[in-house]
Amino acid sequence: MPSTCPCLNEGCNCCIQVFNACIEFENQLALDSVSFAVPPGVLTGVVGPNGAGKSILFNALVGLQPLAHGKILINGCPPKNSKTKISYIPQKERVNWRFPLSVRDVVSLGTAASTSLLANIRITSRDNDLIEESLRKVDMWHKKDHLVSTLSGGQRQRTFIARALTQNADILILDEAFSGVDISSQEGMLQILRGLRDEGKTILVATHDLNTLAAKFDYVLCINRHICAYGKPELVFTKDVLIELYGSHSEMFTTHQIGQHTHVD
């Protein structure tokens, strides 16, 4: 294992690694030759304007979106073989809030893929302990009987983080986790995410909110249909990068077309 992660060394099995990934979506080149690696136990912010390809990148990382070109390795394996180690927390619009589930119900779903079918009819005390421990870690135990659909944005996110903990996932991927969450709750969520990072979880959070949040991650990956910059926040946020990120990207990246990949094979 190389001593300095992040690396794009294929022998390294401790990272999220993305090699020259191109992703096409609805006949558009949504991401062009993206390469980066994330070491374990790091809290990374994925920053970019709406339409920059953050969600598509996340979908590719979790195996929901095929690549047009390139390769992704999660702990050294393709995403499809890494399921159960990853927990994906989608944008709130992707969840069917109509289901009247309590906080506890949602958190208990974390065991759905790993336990035997008979476990659906008898809840073991081990499961109960796991659910309680997860809920206490995100400070939601006192809300365990509330319906998730009635909670605030921040409380919903914390419930989903607890679900990832009962799933025993190593990697947490949160899409637009901070949208619709007020600033004081954002700080609380960051505390929780930092605590999990200190326990060794690898966490990626997409956000389009640059002002209040981006500087608070360990690493920041700036994308706008390609990688504009990647590194520690204080090194990344230069004037040029910001213009590239939030300038008029439709004009700037007219070269991002299918068949015009700039990758080097």
Next chain:
Amino acid sequence: MLIDAIIEPFQLTFMMRALVVCVLIGVMCPFLGAHVINREMGFMGDALAHSVLPGMVGATILGFSPLLGAIPTGIVVALTIGYIVKKSNVSNDTSIGIMFTALFAFGLVLLSLHGDEEIHVEDILLGQITTISNTDVLVTVFLALVTFAIMVLLHKQLVFVGFDYEGAVVAGLPASRIDYLLLALLSIVIVVSLQIVGIILVVGMLITPAAAASLIAKRFSSAIVLGIVFGVASGVVGLYMSYYFNVPSGPAIALTSTAIFTLSFLNRLRTT
């Protein structure tokens, strides 16, 4: 006196058979219905009911019970519609609408070409309890038990996929197969319900008791249990009404479940 009135209908064997089927669909429809209303699949349920018509007519022409023809047709149609809805570019409503009207029309054409006196359109559309055979009852008991077991054993998985499809896929659940399984179970439950309530009114049994329960019960699991109570009550009360007022069982049951829904709705208005 009252006891006599309660017992009297079921001294007739066909009423006894109808009662068994009624209780079973009273359990199964709201169990599936709880998922149907939260996934907004009511139209899919209606479409599945209509789409099995060719199977029922075909089975009757070949000399089988309509139930036996409808079961395989229902499963094949459910999986096909599910596949097309997942893959096609047109909206769900549109693809479901096109598929089910085509199949229903095909069934009606088969029916009119055959022109057999043995098949009555009203029986198929509205349900006909007097034609339920002992074999039909046994098939219904078997299918209800299998469906119930699967729904209980896969409860958590079904909820996860319906609530957060992408999260479920990433967590390692075979979400697409679970969706297809739900469709297959839905078509089985609809098909056995057709015997009592008929094609047109089956949705009343599928979604109305479940919807009434969702107005009262706070949690998903308690909504399922209460929906089952309402479903069985609708079935049994409707059957008595059918017997004493000499009306078809389907409309009697659908009106009973609507009355329960109305009471739940008024209760909700009162408490909020």
